[in-house]
Amino acid sequence: MPQLNGVLETALYVDDLSRAREFYEGILHLKPVYSDQRLCAFDVAGKSILLLFKRGASTELMRMPGGTIPPHDGSGPLHIALAVAPDDLAAWEEHLSARDVTIEGRTKWSRGGESIYFRDPDGHLLELATPGLWPTY
Template sequence: MPRLNRIVETALYVDDLDRARDFYEAKLGLAPLLKTKTLFAYDVGGASVLLLFLRGASLQTQRFDHGSIPPHDGSGSLHIAFAVDAADLAAWEAKLDQLGIPVEGRMQWDRGSKSLYFRDPDGHMLELVTPGLWRTY
């Protein structure tokens, strides 16, 4: 069987792109790669891309000169985890506190990794996790 190498991009669906932009750019420091009426794309550590789609705006096939993208959408509180250096976790917790973003949970994993959990303005559960959580990270 051919091998899957990694996840290149992941998507969250948001109700307000401007509100999401403020959170992900100004508060989390992500650099924008693309901004359209219905999609913002962000570089995450030079290794992956976070896509923020305006909820409900991708329900029809999108056709372009060189192909098409099938319909997709999402609802409910979703989860993604961002990799952080272990030495930066306390600074991240202080930054979240300074920004008024409550940490909803903390976890010490069996392999030595630690996680902080908090939410974005659309209720998605975000995690900051240090190395060691998985055999591959």
């Protein structure tokens, strides 16, 4: 059986791409690696890519110079967790609070990790999690 090497991309679908991009750049300090009218791709710690797609803009087959991308889209509030160092969690809480981002929840996990939860402008639930959340993290 061939082996998987990790999750390369995660996608969220947003109503206002400019507003979402401003949030992810300004609040989370993510750097875009590609952007057009349909999507914005952000590097996440040099390990994965967060894709923000304008909702409804990818519902048709995309023809690319090297092939095709099948249609896709999403609706409703989705969830992603971003890994942070244990020593950085309090600083993240202060950073978010200073930018009027409400922390909606906190969890201390049985393996020792901690998480805080907040929302982006489209209502997606974002989590910042320290090691000790999962057996692999």
